[in-house]
Amino acid sequence: MLEENAAKEWVLDAETEYRFELDLGTSIAITLIRGRAEIFGAELVEGKPYLFGSECKAAVFTWVGCTIEVTGQPPTEYISDETPMSAYGNLHIALEQMRVKALANLHGSPVPESVHLAQSKPQAEISAEPPRVLILGPENSGKTSICKILVNYAVRAGQGWAPILANVDPNEGGWACPGALSAAAVHGFIPTCSPANPLGSAATSAPTTLSSNAILPLVYWLIRNLGVNIQEKSDQDPEGSAAGVIVDTPSSFGSSSGTGVNDLRQKLIRACIDAFKINIILVVGHEKLNVEMQRAYGSMLTVLKIPKSGGVVELDHNYRERVHKYQMHAYMYGETMPSPIGIRGGTQGGETLTDFTLAPSANVISFSDLTIYRIGAETMAPSSALPVGAARVVSEIQPVLVDPLQPGSGLLNAVLAVLAPYHPDENERYDEELLDLTVVGFIVITKLDIPHKKMTVLSPTQGSLVGKTAIVGSYEWQD
Numbered sequence: 001m002l003e004e005n006a007a008k009e010w011v012l013d014a015e016t017e018y019r020f021e022l023d024l025g026t027s028i029a030i031t032l033i034r035g036r037a038e039i040f041g042a043e044l045v046e047g048k049p050y051l052f053g054s055e056c057k058a059a060v061f062t063w064v065g066c067t068i069e070v071t072g073q074p075p076t077e078y079i080s081d082e083t084p085m086s087a088y089g090n091l092h093i094a095l096e097q098m099r100v101k102a103l104a105n106l107h108g109s110p111v112p113e114s115v116h117l118a119q120s121k122p123q124a125e126i127s128a129e130p131p132r133v134l135i136l137g138p139e140n141s142g143k144t145s146i147c148k149i150l151v152n153y154a155v156r157a158g159q160g161w162a163p164i165l166a167n168v169d170p171n172e173g174g175w176a177c178p179g180a181l182s183a184a185a186v187h188g189f190i191p192t193c194s195p196a197n198p199l200g201s202a203a204t205s206a207p208t209t210l211s212s213n214a215i216l217p218l219v220y221w222l223i224r225n226l227g228v229n230i231q232e233k234s235d236q237d238p239e240g241s242a243a244g245v246i247v248d249t250p251s252s253f254g255s256s257s258g259t260g261v262n263d264l265r266q267k268l269i270r271a272c273i274d275a276f277k278i279n280i281i282l283v284v285g286h287e288k289l290n291v292e293m294q295r296a297y298g299s300m301l302t303v304l305k306i307p308k309s310g311g312v313v314e315l316d317h318n319y320r321e322r323v324h325k326y327q328m329h330a331y332m333y334g335e336t337m338p339s340p341i342g343i344r345g346g347t348q349g350g351e352t353l354t355d356f357t358l359a360p361s362a363n364v365i366s367f368s369d370l371t372i373y374r375i376g377a378e379t380m381a382p383s384s385a386l387p388v389g390a391a392r393v394v395s396e397i398q399p400v401l402v403d404p405l406q407p408g409s410g411l412l413n414a415v416l417a418v419l420a421p422y423h424p425d426e427n428e429r430y431d432e433e434l435l436d437l438t439v440v441g442f443i444v445i446t447k448l449d450i451p452h453k454k455m456t457v458l459s460p461t462q463g464s465l466v467g468k469t470a471i472v473g474s475y476e477w478q479d
């Protein structure tokens with residue numbers, strides 16, 4: 001008989017957190033025994049085992065004190081009484097005041113009394129705009145965790161807010177796949193249980209609006225698209241838009257190295273500010289960046305420096321590569337975490353385990369069934385390699401048709417974004433419409449049969465691909 005995993009109780013004082021880091025192949029369950037506790041702002045339900053795996057690193061924080069039981073043995077675990085949570089809490093209160101004022105403004109009603117909270121600013125100083133926040137910071141500063149905390153606190157406020165969380169970090173995966181940008185209105189808590197689903201599972205948490213690809217000039221373009229998309233949604237639902245937008249950025253936005261890179265970085269930050277109509281920039285624990293942002297944008301919007309948590313784990317390149325694999329695997333197959341022995345009825349971020357199993361299908365299709373494009377610099381020789389005086393014929397964001405018959409097409413094991421159909425009315429079509437189409441799903445080409453002009457594609461859904469258009473990105477994946 002298998003021996004049960006030892007369960008250990010931890011008693012946490014008010015405003016402390018239990019931090020853990022899991023290794024490859026370890027999973028643990030955490031159960032709240034008494035008191036109140038949260039993981040990146042998402043409250044735990046008492047008596048329910050929450051499972052964690054796939055090298056997850058996180059913390060259980062409590063405002064009032066609690067007792068938790070941990071089953072399984074995390075290689076690293078400790079309690080910290082130094083957290084920046086009160087600063088994050090105050091920040092949340094300030095954002096909440098903006099939301100309430102924005103909504104009251106929209107209704108033409110006075111701002112409710114409840115907004116005048118202890119730490120609040122005088123009424124007149126609170127902006128009547130919904131908070132539209134851009135989070136900047138260097139690598140491993142805890143940006144994504146702060147986004148989760150702020151979104152979860154907004155959801156928890158009980159006002160029916162569904163803030164939009166936009167992820168412009170192609171490295172992160174968000175609700176999509178590594179290499180994609182995504183945004184969604186968040187109605188329920190964002191759970192944390194595994195980096196394979198960094199923002200929870202898309203199917204269960206929110207509808208997604210996706211655009212794809214990982215190459216920087218393209219990101220610039222897509223940021224604008226994502227912004228326009230969100231703007232259209234808020235025009236249709238101004239009350240809903242009072243909840244605001246929170247934009248998570250890649251660390252490349254928050255670290256300077258080299259002049260060229262710096263210019264591009266500034267351009268991308270500017271693109272985000274314009275696209276999402278940002279009114280608050282949060283700089284996570286980085287003095288120089290804070291000063292730089294104050295100088296550049298301090299006169300037109302609020303720039304705030306917020307502390308970095310000592311709990312943020314330095315994630316190295318190899319870890320990130322493994323996480324990309326987990327994410328792709330979870331996208332195709334769902335993710336079911338093994339429960340530590342002795343745990344029954346475990347949940348992943350509060351959801352029952354059976355919800356997470358998917359059965360992808362491998363279909364053989366003809367080359368002619370799917371039209372594939374590649375976008376961006378990768379398809380072209382660098383400008384410096386062009387003959388003197390020659391101008392580039394294709395722009396950096398122009399889609400170029402990919403022929404699977406060509407050797408070196410780069411299609412084998414490539415992740416492709418399948419696009420929504422073109423406008424049904426021929427008269428409404430335009431040249432670069434392809435770049436504006438949203439992504440409806442991702443597929444992977446697992447086999448190319450050149451002699452028979454056939455390919456095998458793995459897809460999490462059963463729908464036919466015949467006649468569809470897809471974009472090939474720079475990510476590859478092998479099961």
Ligand SMILES: Nc1ncnc2c1ncn2[C@@H]1O[C@H](COP(=O)(O)OP(=O)(O)OP(=O)(O)O)[C@@H](O)[C@H]1O
Nearest residue numbers: 057058059139140141142143144145251311312313
């Ligand atoms: N207080 C904490 N205790 C334990 N782990 C934490 C804590 N805060 C963050 N982490 C973990 O540290 C890791 C890095 O954090 P996070 O992803 O938020 O940083 P980031 O700045 O967004 O990273 P990136 O450089 O990828 O943009 C994550 O695995 C996260 O879950």
